[in-house]
């Protein structure tokens with residue numbers, strides 16, 4: 195099978211976000227970059243499928259500035275075979291990135307399945323998976339918690355609200371966006387990390403895959419940090435008195451109960 | 452004034468509160484408010500939508516729309532958007548809305564601002580702000596180029612208005628050309644819990660590692676049930692197996708914005724705060740007075756949760772009875 199994983203590099207979850215001088219974006223200084231956590235489930239799912247289907251290859255693709263090659267190497271170290279970097283500007287939106295990724299997929303001889311994470315934890319937009327599928331022209335199932343792979347179709351378990359699941363069957367080729375719980379991602383082994391360092395990562399320019407600034411549909415501006423919260427009120431006293439006072443405050447002051 | 456199309460959301464013939472938030476906000480701003488209602492045997496719901504101030508409800512019915520199907524929804528909504536030419540298209544940022552809206556945006560060749568927490572109507576456009584970096588910052592979204600402005604709005608961000616039984620909307624049939632479907636939703640497996648979903652609830656009671664076992668979460672559940680609240684959890688509690696992952700609040704879990712968030716035995720790690728900092732009122736119960744959760748809590752109780760939580764349940768019961 196010809197398996198693909200589209201990944202994104204994002205700031206580590208511990209990152210303290212600072213704005214740049216004119217609040218047009220964040221200050222990138224000192225950010226530690228990681229593979230977006232949900233993408234790890236996507237990589238793992240592709241690798242497991244490859245292991246069950248002899249002769250399969252897993253290609254990992256990322257669109258972004260040069261730094262994203264590190265995230266591609268992280269995925270290669272987990273066991274992916276090939277890496278492709280599509281160079282697009284830092285400011286590219288979901289649609290620009292999706293057009294670039296779909297363009298890279300279209301250059302491949304055959305695509306059976308594409309995996310992504312259900313959202314990236316930087317912008318948390320949850321758009322790129324569906325947009326790649328639309329640009330490519332294939333069906334897409336999001337928030338996938340389980341999948342049964344057949345020869346021409348996949349049965350997916352899709353998480354929805356209230357602990358319910360939608361069972362969705364899709365024809366192949368298709369894109370599946372992984373939710374945490376789909377599998378347990380492996381750690382990269384030391385030999386694989388060493389091998390991944392030497393692997394060639396193919397570089398494509400936006401123009402090579404038919405994407406350009408004209409695909410930019412939204413821009414972010416006027417960034418703000420959350421307003422500093424006033425120090426809250428610690429309720430003193432014995433537990434019974436504390437409970438009583440809290441309920442009174444929520445009822446009479448905050449009026450939320 | 453804008454021409455606004457809102458995509459209603461229903462499950463099992465019951466409309467979501469988040470739909471009323473959108474309809475109410477659009478109508479209150481004096482917009483020409485249209486609502487798309489998709490499903491099978493759902494035409495009766497148009498009346499309820501009208502009570503929140505919608506002008507017109509476009510009802511698309513088909514057996515293939517009985518269960519949510521992304522391709523079918525996208526096809527129907529693309530046709531409706533093209534014939535109606537709205538200035539703005541809104542849906543809730545729910546598992547359904549967040550799934551089809553990017554597809555609709557692509558078919559209309561426009562951008563989408565997803566998971567917005569503020570919404571203002573300006574002329575025939577909208578001004579929206581959304582969290583980025585899991586709520587560590589927010590940004591305003593600028594739409595590039597012409598065409599309708601699309602946005603999904605976080606549940607509870609706008610507030611549910613009161614319905615007015617004196618108001619009603621015109622109801623019309625929308626065509627349901629589904630095209631060639633490559634996917635099929637074969638079934639919906641219901642969750643076992645009767646509690647509201649953590650992302651939809653007006654009140655969320657969450658427990659952390661301090662709960663020590665899934666059995667001990669009973670006291671959290673009892674408090675939640677007294678308040679009609681959802682139960683949430685920290686990642687530490689989820690990783691320890693006390694709660695399923697779907698209850699996890701935070702950067703790699705659910706992002707919630709309830710009117711009241713009660714954190715019990717949760718330290719307030721940056722990844723947890725990312726998921727709940729937009730809650731309107733935050734309560735922390737933690738034995739450590741220095742716990743970071745107190746930096747964003749409006750009210751704090753520095754006591755053992757095993758003592759305080761059952762007492763709170765009793766106190767809330769008293770005011771609920773009145």
Ligand SMILES: Cc1cc2nc3c(=O)[nH]c(=O)nc-3n(C[C@H](O)[C@H](O)[C@H](O)COP(=O)(O)OP(=O)(O)OC[C@H]3O[C@@H](n4cnc5c(N)ncnc54)[C@H](O)[C@@H]3O)c2cc1C
Nearest residue numbers: 659660661685686687701702703704716717718723738756
């Ligand atoms: C990539 C990544 C993603 C992550 N995503 C998330 C996420 O989505 N959500 C999330 O929650 N975390 C997430 N985390 C984990 C996060 O860093 C913390 O480890 C986690 O939130 C801690 O959970 P906790 O507060 O329950 O546990 P702890 O930090 O151990 O805190 C327990 C608290 O309980 C208090 N306590 C103990 N006993 C009692 C008692 N009897 N009564 C009252 N208080 C008591 C203690 O004082 C302490 O403050 C993520 C981490 C990483 C690296």
